[in-house]
Each structure stands twice: as C-alpha cells, then as structure tokens.
Amino acid sequence: MSLAHAIMTAVLDDELxxxxxxxxxxxxLGFFWQASHQQIYRELKALSQKNYLTSRAISQQKRPDKTVYRLTPEGHEYLRAWVHESTKPRLAKDELFIKLYNLSEENVADLMEEVRERREHVQRNLSLYYRIRNKNYPNFSSLSTRMQGVALVLDAGIRDAESIIEWCDCTLERLCQVKGQ
Amino acid sequence: MSLAHAIMTAVLDDELxxxxxxxxxxxxLGFFWQASHQQIYRELKALSQKNYLTSRAISQQKRPDKTVYRLTPEGHEYLRAWVHESTKPRLAKDELFIKLYNLSEENVADLMEEVRERREHVQRNLSLYYRIRNKNYPNFSSLSTRMQGVALVLDAGIRDAESIIEWCDCTLERLCQVKGQ
DNA sequence: CCCAACTATGCAACAAATTGCATAATGAGT
DNA sequence: ACTCATTATGCAATTTGTTGCATAGTTGGG
Incomplete structure (x- = not known):
C-alpha cells in the first residue's frame, strides 16, 4: 500500500x-523505498483511477511520448491524513548477512568480494547524497518546513551510508585474517 | 526465495x-530479515518436501505438541553452494521517511512521537545485541570461523542501531524547533 | 557502421508477503 | 473468576513484488 504513498510524496512538488x-x-528515494518500473506504472494507473493523481500526455519528437503525473487536491488530502496514521516498522532484507552467517574458509574470499562491492555501492550513494545536500539543502535553518523534513531524511541516508562503510572496512580487515588462517 | 536460505541458516546449529x-x-535475525509465522510454516513444509530439512514431532503435556526442524546433508550442500551465487542488494522500506518528506507544522507533533517510538524500539534491539555479544561473542579472535561471521553481522546490527539512535536524537531537537515555530 | 545504453511504457505469469481467521491449553496478573 | 499473553500450528484470500517479454527511436563510443 505504501508504494502509493511514496509515489504521491514524490510528486508533491514535481510533475514526474x-x-x-x-x-x-x-x-x-531508494534509501527508504524501492520499486520496479512495472510496479510504478501499475500504481500510477491505479492512483489516477482513484483520482489521487492526474496525468498529462506530452508528445516528443526525438524521444518516445511520455505522461507526467501530479497530485490532485484529493490526493493531497489523502496523503495529509495518512501521515497521522500508525507507522509500520522499517522492513529490511539483506542476503549478505545471511551469507556471513555461513562464513567458512571455503567461502571467505567470495564474501570479502561481496563486502567490497557493498562498500563501493554505498560509497556511490553517499557521494550522491552529499551532492544533493550541498546543492539543495546547504543550510538547514533557511529551508521551508517541508524541505527540512526532506533534509532530515537525507541526513539519515548519509549517517546510514557512513556507518555501513565503516563496518565494511572493519569487516574486510577481519575477513582478511580469517583468509590467512 | 531467500526466506528459505535464512531459515536453513538459522537451523545450522540448532534444531528449531x-x-x-x-x-x-x-x-x-530481524535486523536483516523478517517473516511472519504463516510464511515460516509454509516454507518449512516446502523445504521438508525438497529434502533440505527433516522434521521430528515432539509431544508435550503442558504445551501444544511441536515439530522441530534440522538441516539435512542435502540442505547443507545447497546452502554452501548458494553462498557463492551473486547477492541481491539490500532491500529497505521505511514508511517513517515517507512521512518525514511530508513534514509540516500540522503534523510535526505526530512525527516527533513517531521518531521517539523508533528510538525506543531501536534502543531495545541495541540492548539485546549487547547482551548477545557479551554472552556469546565476547572475544572475536577466540571464536570459530562460522561464529566470527555471526559476530560480524551482530557488529553491523550494533553500528546500525547506534547510528539510528544518534539520528533520532538530532532529529528530535530539530523537530522541536519546527514545532516552536 | 555496429552495438550498447538510454528514454518511455506496459502486459502477463508467477512468487512472495500480508491479513484475517481458527484452534486450544497453560500461566500470570487484577 | 476473568482476561490477557504465551505456546504452537496452520488455511485461505488478497495484495504486493518479481521476472520475462515486447516495442521503438536516439545517442554515444569504439
């Protein structure tokens, strides 16, 4: 259900x-929600039918035609009311940790590589978050209330990424010792 | 699919x-995987049929009868091979952050309460992780390789929880200022 | 010039997860 | 005495998410 809320939130300011x-x-948004394009197109259609979103077709010459969506007043009110409802705990699923539970001399090299890849991936996200912060949210106090909320989420993403990178470095050192018997 | 791997990993040492x-x-395990009991019972049945788990019924007088599951050699081999396959990126979904994107003077009090609850929840988990570490993984180097893997995951859980608590405290201060105009 | 990646949308089949319900005994607290 | 939480399992319906496929022009690199 919350994919709907995430989409509606994403089109709060921008037509997308x-x-x-x-x-x-x-x-x-991937820091706190993921969705495939198939899921998104399905949900956009459903939200348009419920009158929470309106769509507008745009013809393009050099690119395929596209449809932009925006929030309706009904959608805005629905979203406003939803914020007051009870929040489900975060959902996290990470295969890497299942695999680490199975650590052995036989697989330690593979797992080190996985941790290295994870580090790189998180580092790329972190760089992106820094760029977004420097560009759009340089000074917290000067932001509008809504943008302060966004900045707080960005801050969570940055702290999360930094802490994961530290763990990766520490873990790689320890796995290296396992590898060398 | 990976619920199967998580379950098989959980019964590596213990019959459960x-x-x-x-x-x-x-x-x-909730730090990196969640599943309802309905999902688990369904998966246990499927894994038994595939011969990756065996079950043993235990009659009880004071409590309902129960069935314990353990890994078969086939299950062990299947799990061993799976660790070498490519790992999917972590999946995280958190409604709280969607709601924070919608921050306003109207909902700031509710959201502060949500952040406080999140802090408490994470603090409870953190205390549990500390207890587990002190009890079962006090000295990293003295552990078996497999247990070192488990300790590394525990470490990730501790770092994650600590970083979230810091974010909650920082966020509550900032939301307090939003609340007081 | 060819191949890959990007832009842009969507259907259909399938797998995974959630929600609601159901049973049934024991122990702990008010 | 009554109620609630705990132990222990499971079915059925629905919703959500994944995987595979399909189309089709443009842009960039080698």
Whole structure:
C-alpha cells in the first residue's frame, strides 16, 4: 500500500513520469523505498483511477511520448491524513548477512568480494547524497518546513551510508585474517 | 526465495520449531530479515518436501505438541553452494521517511512521537545485541570461523542501531524547533 | 557502421508477503 | 473468576513484488 504513498510524496512538488519515478526509486528515494518500473506504472494507473493523481500526455519528437503525473487536491488530502496514521516498522532484507552467517574458509574470499562491492555501492550513494545536500539543502535553518523534513531524511541516508562503510572496512580487515588462517 | 536460505541458516546449529524461528525473525535475525509465522510454516513444509530439512514431532503435556526442524546433508550442500551465487542488494522500506518528506507544522507533533517510538524500539534491539555479544561473542579472535561471521553481522546490527539512535536524537531537537515555530 | 545504453511504457505469469481467521491449553496478573 | 499473553500450528484470500517479454527511436563510443 505504501508504494502509493511514496509515489504521491514524490510528486508533491514535481510533475514526474513513471520513468523518472523509477530512476528516483533507484537512487535518492531508494534509501527508504524501492520499486520496479512495472510496479510504478501499475500504481500510477491505479492512483489516477482513484483520482489521487492526474496525468498529462506530452508528445516528443526525438524521444518516445511520455505522461507526467501530479497530485490532485484529493490526493493531497489523502496523503495529509495518512501521515497521522500508525507507522509500520522499517522492513529490511539483506542476503549478505545471511551469507556471513555461513562464513567458512571455503567461502571467505567470495564474501570479502561481496563486502567490497557493498562498500563501493554505498560509497556511490553517499557521494550522491552529499551532492544533493550541498546543492539543495546547504543550510538547514533557511529551508521551508517541508524541505527540512526532506533534509532530515537525507541526513539519515548519509549517517546510514557512513556507518555501513565503516563496518565494511572493519569487516574486510577481519575477513582478511580469517583468509590467512 | 531467500526466506528459505535464512531459515536453513538459522537451523545450522540448532534444531528449531516454526514458533521459535518466528520469534528469532522478530528479534535477532530481524535486523536483516523478517517473516511472519504463516510464511515460516509454509516454507518449512516446502523445504521438508525438497529434502533440505527433516522434521521430528515432539509431544508435550503442558504445551501444544511441536515439530522441530534440522538441516539435512542435502540442505547443507545447497546452502554452501548458494553462498557463492551473486547477492541481491539490500532491500529497505521505511514508511517513517515517507512521512518525514511530508513534514509540516500540522503534523510535526505526530512525527516527533513517531521518531521517539523508533528510538525506543531501536534502543531495545541495541540492548539485546549487547547482551548477545557479551554472552556469546565476547572475544572475536577466540571464536570459530562460522561464529566470527555471526559476530560480524551482530557488529553491523550494533553500528546500525547506534547510528539510528544518534539520528533520532538530532532529529528530535530539530523537530522541536519546527514545532516552536 | 555496429552495438550498447538510454528514454518511455506496459502486459502477463508467477512468487512472495500480508491479513484475517481458527484452534486450544497453560500461566500470570487484577 | 476473568482476561490477557504465551505456546504452537496452520488455511485461505488478497495484495504486493518479481521476472520475462515486447516495442521503438536516439545517442554515444569504439
């Protein structure tokens, strides 16, 4: 259900296409929500039928035609009311940790490589978050209330990424000792 | 698919019932995987049919009868091979951050309460992780390789929880200022 | 010039997860 | 005495998410 809320929140300020939404769920929004383009297009259609979103077709010459979506007043009110409802605990699933539970001399090299890849991936996200913060949220106090909320989420993403990178470095050192018997 | 791997990993050392597994997915394992008891019982049945787990019925007088599951050699081999396969990126979904994107003077009090609850929840988990570490993994170097892997995951859980608590404290201060205009 | 990646959308089949319900005994607290 | 939480398992319906496929022009690199 909350994919709907995430999408509606994403189009609070911007008019966006399904394609652009998919990219955001893969980058900035990806810190706290993920969705495939198939899911997004399905949900956009459902939300339009419920009258929470309106769509507008845009013809393009050099690119395929596209449809941009924006929040309706009904959608805005629905979202406003939803914020007051009880919040589900965060959901996290990470295969890497299941695999680490199975650590052995036989697989330690593979797992080190996985941790290295995880570090790189998180480092890329962190760089992106820094860029977004420097560009759009340089001074917290000067932001509008809504943008302060966004900045707080960005801060969570940055802290999360930094802490994971530290763990990766520490873990790689320890796995290196396991590898060398 | 990976619920299967998580369950098989959980019964690597211990014989467990579906009920006990459900409790673990709600506490220690919950850091990196969650599953309802309905999901778990279904998966246990499927894994038994595939011959990756064997079950043993235990009659009880004061409590309902129960069934304990353990890993078969086939299950062990399957798990061993799976560790070498490519790992999917972590999946995280958190409604709290969607709600923070919608921060306003109207909802700031509710959101502060949500952040406080999140802090308490994470603090409870952190205390549990500390207890587990002090009890079972006090000295990293003296552990078996497999247990070192478990200790590394525990370390990730501790770092994660500590960093979230810091964010909650910082966020509560900032939200307090928003509340007071 | 060819191949890959990007832009842009969507259907259909399938797998995974959630929600609601059901049973049934024991122990702990008010 | 009554109520609530705990132990212990499971079915059925629905919702959500994944995987595979399909189309089709543009842009960039080697």
């Amino acid at each position: 296409t399904g394609y652009e939404l998919a990219k955001r769920f893969d980058t900035s | 019932t579906g009920y006990e597994l459900a409790k673990r997915f709600d506490t220690s």
